[in-house]
Structure formats: C-alpha cells, structure tokens
Amino acid sequence: xxxxxxxxxxxxxxxxxxxxxxxxxxxxxxxxxxxxxxxxxxxxxxxxxxxxxxxxxxxxxxxxxxxxxxxxxxxxxxxxxxxxxxxxxxxxxxxxxxxxxxxxxxxxxxxxxxxxxxxxxxxxxxxxxxxxxxxxxxxxxxxxxxxxxxxxxxxxxxxxxxx
Amino acid sequence: xxxxxxxxxxxxxxxxxxxxxxxxxxxxxxxxxxxxxxxxxxxxxxxxxxxxxxxxxxxxxxxxxxxxxxxxxxxxxxxxxxxxxxxxxxxxxxxxxxxxxxxxxxxxxxxxxxxxxxxxxxxxxxxxxxxxxxxxxxxxxxxxxxxxxxxxxxxxxxxxxxxxxxxxxxxxxxxxxxxxxxxxxxxxxxxxxxxxxxxxxxxxxxxxxxxxxxxxxxxxxxxxxxxxxxxxxxxxxxxxxxxxxxxxxxxxxxxxxxxxxxxxxxxxxxxxxxxxxxxxxxxxxxxxxxxxxxxxxxxxxxxxxxxxxxxxxxxxxxxxxxxxxxxxxxxxxxxxxxxxxxxxxxxxxxxxxxxxxxxxxxxxxxxxxxxxxxxxxxxxxxxxxxxxxxxxxxxxxxxxxxxxxxxxxxxxxxxxxxxxxxxxxxxxxxxxxxxxxxxxx
Numbered sequence: 001x002x003x004x005x006x007x008x009x010x011x012x013x014x015x016x017x018x019x020x021x022x023x024x025x026x027x028x029x030x031x032x033x034x035x036x037x038x039x040x041x042x043x044x045x046x047x048x049x050x051x052x053x054x055x056x057x058x059x060x061x062x063x064x065x066x067x068x069x070x071x072x073x074x075x076x077x078x079x080x081x082x083x084x085x086x087x088x089x090x091x092x093x094x095x096x097x098x099x100x101x102x103x104x105x106x107x108x109x110x111x112x113x114x115x116x117x118x119x120x121x122x123x124x125x126x127x128x129x130x131x132x133x134x135x136x137x138x139x140x141x142x143x144x145x146x147x148x149x150x151x152x153x154x155x156x157x158x159x160x161x162x163x
Numbered sequence: 164x165x166x167x168x169x170x171x172x173x174x175x176x177x178x179x180x181x182x183x184x185x186x187x188x189x190x191x192x193x194x195x196x197x198x199x200x201x202x203x204x205x206x207x208x209x210x211x212x213x214x215x216x217x218x219x220x221x222x223x224x225x226x227x228x229x230x231x232x233x234x235x236x237x238x239x240x241x242x243x244x245x246x247x248x249x250x251x252x253x254x255x256x257x258x259x260x261x262x263x264x265x266x267x268x269x270x271x272x273x274x275x276x277x278x279x280x281x282x283x284x285x286x287x288x289x290x291x292x293x294x295x296x297x298x299x300x301x302x303x304x305x306x307x308x309x310x311x312x313x314x315x316x317x318x319x320x321x322x323x324x325x326x327x328x329x330x331x332x333x334x335x336x337x338x339x340x341x342x343x344x345x346x347x348x349x350x351x352x353x354x355x356x357x358x359x360x361x362x363x364x365x366x367x368x369x370x371x372x373x374x375x376x377x378x379x380x381x382x383x384x385x386x387x388x389x390x391x392x393x394x395x396x397x398x399x400x401x402x403x404x405x406x407x408x409x410x411x412x413x414x415x416x417x418x419x420x421x422x423x424x425x426x427x428x429x430x431x432x433x434x435x436x437x438x439x440x441x442x443x444x445x446x447x448x449x450x451x452x453x454x455x456x457x458x459x460x461x462x463x464x465x466x467x468x469x470x471x472x473x474x475x476x477x478x479x480x481x482x483x484x485x486x487x488x489x490x491x492x493x494x495x496x497x498x499x500x501x502x503x504x505x506x507x508x509x510x511x512x513x514x515x516x517x518x519x520x521x522x523x524x525x526x527x528x529x530x531x532x533x534x535x536x537x538x539x540x541x542x543x544x545x546x547x548x549x550x551x552x553x554x555x556x557x558x559x560x561x562x563x564x565x566x567x568x569x570x571x572x573x574x575x576x577x578x579x580x581x582x583x584x585x586x587x588x589x590x591x592x593x594x595x596x597x598x599x600x601x602x603x604x
Contacts, residue, residue: 072253073296075593081604091604100296110602115188117602150187152298 067157073100075153077110077117084108084119086134093160095119097153110152113141117152167399168332170272170286170305171312172255175320175327177268177299178206181247182237184298185592185600194235197222200418200584201238238585246593250297258289263403271309271403279332286328305330306338309401310394313351314341314369333397342370342395352391357384369395409514410447415440416508420584422461423504429458430494431576436509437490438572441483442559444511448518450479451511454486456493461505468502479515482551483558487574566595 068074079093087108089095097110105124110117111131120131120141129143143149174180178196183189193210197203204220214232216225228234248267256262261273277285286303293301304316311331318341319329331337348358350369360383366372373395380389390400415436423429433456444451457471472493480486490509561570568575590598 070296072250075600076596077600077602079604080601083604089604094599095602099298112187117185117187117600119602119604152187 067096068098069156070098070100073153074098077119079119079158083133083135083138084121087121087158088160089119089134089155089158090160093158095155096157096159098156099153101154101156103151103154108155110155112148112150112152113143114148119155122151166333167307168274168277168282168305169307169309169312169399169403170259170274170289170303171265171309171316172270172272172289172293173302173304173316173320174251174268175300175302176206176208177248178237178239178244179208179211180299181244182240182589183208184247186589189235192235193228193232194237195222195225196237196239197587199239200420201586202418205239236587238588240585240588240591242591242594243589247297247299251293251299251301254293254296255289258285258292261403261405263405271312273403274305282330282332283328286330287326290327300327302327303329305332307332307397308394308399310351310391311338311397314345317345317349335397338397339370342373343368345369347372350391350395352387352394357388410449411514412510412512413440413443413449413451413514414508414510415443416457416506416510417583418506419504419581421581423507423581424500426498426500428576428581429498429504429507430491430574431579432507432581433490433494433509434487434572434574434576435568435579436507437486438483438575440509440511441481441486441555442562444481444514445517445555445559448516449514450481450517451486452476452479452513452515453511454489454493455510455512456490456497456507457510458497458502458504458507460502464503464505468499470497472496475513479513479517481517482555483572484551487572491574 064071075097077095077097079089079091079095082091089108095110101107103109103122105122107122108119109122110119111122112118113131118131120133123130123132123140129149131141131143133140179189179194182194182196189208191210193214193216194208195204195211195216196206198205201222203222204216204218204225207216207218211234214225214228214234216228216234222236225234229236244267251268252262252264252270255270255272259272259274260276263271265271274282274285282305286305290301290303293299302316302320304312304314304319305328306312306315315329315331319325319327322329331341345368347353347361347366347369348355350372353361353372361367361372366375373392375392377389377392380392384391393400417432417436419432423432437454453473453475455471455473457469459469460467474489474493476485476489558570562568590600592598592600
C-alpha cells in the first residue's frame, strides 16, 4: 500500500469569521503536482530470513534511567539568576534535585531560606554553616540559629541547552 | 505462625502539605485548600485551624481572613496531589513487601517482618525517610488489625507527646484504655446510620461496642458489623487488598463553574465527560453495556431539579464515538429550557473485560460498507474491524504525550465555559514543564 506525500502552497485569501467563532488565518490547498511514493505497511511484513541482530538487541538508552536514581524523591526546578555560573549553572537551566541524598560539604543544594527556594553550594566550616555562591559578585550567606533554613534537596545534574 | 501486624500510614493535612512542599511559608502561615469550584474548605493546616476555620466551611465565610490574618487560599490541585501521593506510596514500598494503598493519603503496611521491640523505631524511621524524600509529614498507627491500626493512628496524630507514632499491637491493657475514650462514631466502619442506632442503645464508646455479645452485633449490624467488632478485639478479618478490586461502575461528573442554560453547552459537557469516562474504560481494559446520564440544578437554590436517563448497549463498547452517540441522544431527552443546570454526569455500568465482548446478532450486519452481509463462522475477520480500536489508541497516545484533550471530539466544544472554576490553583509543580518551581540563584 502506498500513500501520497504532497507539497502545498498557501492560498492568498484569509478567512475571518465573527468574534464569537474560531479565527481562521490561512487556508492551504493541497498541491498534487509533485508526488513522492512512500511504502506504508499496516501489517508487519515477515522477512524471508531472521535478522542476525535478533539475539543481540539491547534496549534504547534512557536519560531517565541514567540520571534519576530515586524517582519518587527526584524533582525538577528551573534557575533564575546567575550567582552559580562558576559551577556551570546558568539562568534558565533545568536542575535535577534528589531529596533522597544526604547533603554533604561541597554539594550544590536547593535550600529554603526565609521561606524561599534558593540554590547554593553547601559549606561546613567547622561549626559554621555557609551557603556559598559561585560568582564573585555574591557573598556567602551564613546560617545561624535565627535564620529560617532547611535543605530541600541535593542538585545532581544541571541541564543547559546549547542551541 | 506470626499473627498479623499492620501499620496505618496517614499523611498529615495532605493537600496543604503538598502545597507547602513547594511554597514553604505554608508550613507555618495559615492555608486553606478549597473544594471544586472554590465552594468550601476541604483542607486546612494547623495555623488555619487556630484561626477558627473548620473543614467544609463555605469559603465566603473565611474570605475576610485573607486580609486580616494573612490567610492564603489554594484551589484543589489534583494533578499535584495525585503525583505527590504516588511518590509517598512508592517510598513506603521499600519498608514492607505488602502495601495496600487505601486512599490518596493513606496506606496499610504489613510489618510482620519487624521485631516487636523495634517496631516503634522502625515507624519513626519510615516517617523520617518519607519526610526527607517527599516533604510530606505522616503519622503511623500500628496494631494487629486494620481497625485497631486506625485507632492507633488517630491517637498518634492528635497526642502532643507521642511524636506521631503509636504501636498498640497486643497491648491489651493499653487498647482497653484507648477504646474507652474513643467515641463509637470514630470507629472505622461505623457510619452515621449505625452510629445513631448504637448511641440510642447506650453504646457510646468503642470499648462498649467491642464488648457487645456476638449474636446482638450479628443481628443488628450483620456480618460486616461483626467483622468490625472482631477487629476491635484483635482478630484480623480484613486482609490487605494488594490487588485493587475490579470496578463495577465508572462515573465522571462535575459541578459546573457557572450554570448552564443552553443546550449546546450541556451537550458539550456531557460529551466531555463521556470521552473522559471512555478513556478511563480503555485504560482499565473494560467495556460498558449500560450508559446513564444525570443532570441537576443547584442544591442551594429553590426548585431543585434532578433527572436521569439510561440506555443499554447491544454490544459492550469503549469506543468513544459510539458512546457519544448514546450519550447525546439521552441528553436530548433530559434537556429542559426552564432549568439552570449546575451539575451533570455520565455513568457506565455492566462493565466487562474488553477482550471478551459478546457480539450481538446485529453486529455482523454492519461490517461491510453498510450492505447487509451475514458473516459465517468461516469468514476471515476484516481489517476494518480493527480500525475503531486503532483510532482510539492513537487518540489516547497523543493525549497522553502532549497533554489532556489535545485531540478531542468536536462534540466536546472548544470554549467550555462550564468548566470547573479554580481561581486560586497553584502551579502543577511536578507534572507540567512550564509550571515547575523556579529557584532563586
């Protein structure tokens, strides 16, 4: 069985209906002048001989499996701000946050500071606890007994689109 | 043979807690979550309780507190709560080989594998892990039966010095003490009818119910009531249901965001509910042979109107276009122009598995291009038969991949002004890419 894949060109007219109906902006008309035949199967065709790869087929690579170790405890957040550029985290990036990991010195964490979610690097300096930025323009924040503070989760990966 | 040991895990103020995980000020600042159409309060946190607000209170009564007491309001956000619930349940599964998900925020766990002396510590460990992994605080009650575990959980939740965990397994003296202080109305399985009857007979505490003679309970409350009493005595009669029971009916209904006074809108609403219900049927691999529609006006206004209509299908189906035809025909019958419709719904009954559909005599006649052709047992099945199934599979796949109702039937309408109002809904923090939390950097 074959189907036609046709190219099309836009019709010049624009239809505008009254304000209570859906607006139609452009109407396309199919152009059958150039056609390409593509094979289309509804029923899988059994080849005359089995594939040599049959015994070696592996599953597809899955980013979920690779990046998410604790699905029930993993959340996604988006970054707004540039205080962590030194760590490779830019404004607009997607972060994978794992709440199941125990936060350690040096981890980048999501913390709740005075009721807000923020992302910083965790620093234990002896008795002191600091939230450190990765940008010269920002100074570290010291957490004392008066600061409303809680660790929300550990950042495991940052996803930064390149194009 | 070890006797049964069950834990009832229950999330604290689940809806409010789910919101607070992503808006941390709600752990301390007062918050209420509203019902469908923002009508009344369905959940409130401790701070809101301290303001005197109560569950099921109409929202307009607490509106003033938004200004005067900094009360925050959120509309019900089921995509969020459903996802958070799944996370909690998944986290619980690492602590027991048998977990029964009882409701959106409750689960029973079998704890037979835990040494009696370590059970309380184990429960505290479960609490800590669930809190860390999901952000949701929980309470745990442990006993030898489900009913007693519920009692233990209730006490654990409301006691100041128990730290949200209570184990009363085989602690008969303690059980006696607690049941004596618990109202009979608070026993799981005792509803308002039996409650009234028991109170009239002078049975006002759980302890008195427990100690009633068997024959009396059997006579007045049947074998179901007897099971509850046996459970209170520590004899486990309600096993963990690890596999959900096959449903007997499926309903989709909604209260409208604003009254529907035009036939087209009612049809669109019914069509949308039918499509949604048909999708749920296909997801559970079921088909229906009986479809009914109901419509009603507002219960809070005068001249309350309710009506329903039902249709049987010759052949069971879960094919949306077929079900839409029946649903819309029934809607014609129910339409009245002197009624302001406030709610409508679609219900499917006589459910069967989709792969054992019994064809009727008439199906064979419809197959080939509307020309009556009687198939014999020896005719091969045409590809045409498969097309309806493939169409719905494609529609379902696209709607799952892109988002609900990306591809919809025209009868469902595009504007849908009757949709449930949810003025204060927060983001769907964990289920929509465009609504994930933004963290300050």
